[in-house]
């Protein structure tokens with residue numbers, strides 16, 4: 135019996151005859167030899183078919199097989215120093231499963247809109263495969279980090295009646311006779327969970343009906359949201375820098391082939407280790423004025439060019455702390471000595487990837503929170519349960535949200551977030 139394996143298991147079967155279920159990613163052949171670029175989901179490997187070593191039927195199949203046809207490929211695994219993967223297959227037999235006709239994504243260049251229209255097929259490409267593997271590694275390392283540090287995973291609801299991040303970006307839906315929204319952030323529920331479980335984290339989809347069309351914005355994106363009871367402003371930053379260092383170093387360690395496929399400069403990633411630099415909002419404004427951004431005033435939010443200019447001074451992510459109260463959501467704890475700024479921080483990734491984390495200490499005083507809800511025109515009734523968290527053993531607590539797709543884009547070195555999620559939801563795209 136010949137054993138059936140995946141490409142990723144090749145190193146364990148050197149010198150043995152194995153069968154791999156695979157697709158033809160690409161192919162090149164001459165009169166006497168055919169090179170099949172095989173992919174099986176677990177990886178990519180070259181299969182070599184030598185006319186003199188297989189039956190005439192098998193060689194004819196190798197020569198005629200079309201891109202994306204599926205086969206059972208049998209052969210002997212050999213070490214191969216020339217290939218980035220390190221192994222190749224000397225083919226002994228081919229069994230066609232399904233012949234693909236006129237696969238739309240050929241090895242030539244295609245435009246982005248064409249590729250996005252064929253996202254269900256584009257995912258098969260080597261580059262997209264690498265990005266999805268890196269995304270998966272970040273998710274795996276996230277669970278590892280929080281599980282090893284005493285956090286409990288908690289799943290907040292997707293259908294909600296509240297708007298943590300402002301009411302202008304909500305997706306509305308009917309909930310029988312009531313109004314409901316798709317979650318912008320699980321944070322408020324995670325605060326309740328932190329009062330029950332101490333240190334918690336969530337990982338799930340979030341939705342912003344934001345008419346932004348930039349390389350950093352998705353309508354549906356995935357967020358990791360930790361929340362910690364008894365953690366104050368500084369404690370929160372420490373978790374963030376340790377967490378981000380952990381995911382970056384996990385990708386460096388476990389995805390070297392994928393980073394190579396993407397042409398990522400790994401030395402830039404190797405350097406990403408805690409602690410991360412910090413600048414206050416006030417200092418950032420001053421810095422921007424010195425850099426010639428004259429129009430930005432204290433109280434203005436930063437745009438992408440501002441964030442990029444600030445990040446360029448550092449080779450690690452940088453925290454921008456203590457933003458003006460007026461720029462941030464209602465729930466952030468004010469600075470103890472300055473009512474005009476809050477105990478918050480955004481983490482800005484290097485190399486122009488922008489904000490990957492937003493976080494803060496939360497207001498834990500009942501009266502202050504009630505006042506802030508009113509200031510923001512939010513009804514105390516809808517937030518009754520959230521206020522109640524401040525009535526029964528309220529404690530200082532903090533948390534943050536890391537946007538997965540922006541983080542994948544930065545670590546992978548991919549220009550646009552549309553390539554970092556399997557089926558991106560963009561301003562003008564719900565298909566496929």
Ligand code: 4AD
Pocket residue numbers: 298299318319320321342344350351352353355357359360489490491492493494533534535536537538539540551
């Ligand atoms: O800064 P944001 O809006 O913060 C919150 O939602 C907090 N409630 C999180 C918390 O404290 N638990 O979003 C957090 C992160 C951003 O830094 C960014 O990485 C990502 O989510 N993000 C987006 N990613 C892609 N497309 C969008 N439209 C995004 N909006 C936010």
Ligand code: MG
Pocket residue numbers: 480489491492
């Ligand atoms: Mg933010």
